[in-house]
Amino acid sequence: GAVVSQHPSWVICKSGTSVKIECRSLDFQATTMFWYRQFPKQSLMLMATSNEGSKATYEQGVEKDKFLINHASLTLSTLTVTSAHPEDSSFYICSASLIFEYGYTFGSGTRLTVV
Amino acid sequence: AQTVTQSQPEMSVQEAETVTLSCTYDTSESDYYLFWYKQPPSRQMILVIRQEAYKQQNATENRFSVNFQKAAKSFSLKISDSQLGDAAMYFCAYRSDETSYDKVIFGPGTSLSVIP
Secondary structure (H helix, E strand, O other): OOOEEEEOOEEEEOOOOOEEEEEEEOOOOOOEEEEEEEOOOOOEEEEEEEEOOOOOEEOOOOOOOOEEEEEEEOOEEEEEEOOOOHHHOEEEEEEEOOOHHHOOEEOOOEEEEEO | OOEEEOOOOEEEEEOOOOEEEOOEEEOOOOOEEEEEEEEOOOOOOEEEEEEEOOOOOOOEEOOEEEEEEOOOOEEEEEEOOOOHHHOEEEEEEEEEOOOOOOOEEEOOOEEEEEEO
16 A cells, blocks of 8 residues: 555656646555655755645745646656756656655656756 | 765675664654665665654564654664665655654765675
8 A cells, every 4th residue: 555656757858848747545545745855875855744725835045936736636756957057857756645744756757857 | 954964985794694774863752653665776765664653663664664753853774684675875864743844864875785
């Protein structure tokens, strides 16, 4: 149980375009999901907390207009990277929890390359 | 603010041997949860073990066990009978149980290599 599905696994887009990443909780309802960014050989950096039916909470330094988060249902959160630039190339991971005391389940991640 | 520190960027262990990964954290809270996550080359994050701060007994999961020292704010992971599949990045993580935020704070990670 507590499976989180993330798509796509990898995506290449041209500079200036937008790309959407989906995060779904397959067998549970997630009122809260989290979006992380990870650079090579580094730790996970929390970008934002996605709350179903309300605005996302962004961490300091994260551009909310560039990284649009929508959590329209209890099983789906999306991250849209708008007007992507090469510096946005990174590994993006989402996570959610059925029962947070038991830990968090992570999606398989999305490798974004902006060319 | 809470912080998590892992002082060993890289570690190596011989197959079948035991290795201990260190983690310290800083918090003024008394109620929280601690986790160890594994990230293999596939980059899929996998929960290894968790510990509730209010529990004095150290958590164990098969070959994985922790040494939780609350007063010292230390949370080390011991891997016994190391296997090749244990090679991965290991992240120590903290989650408050006293604030309204659900977010998890990760340490910088330790890269573990297993030598055949």
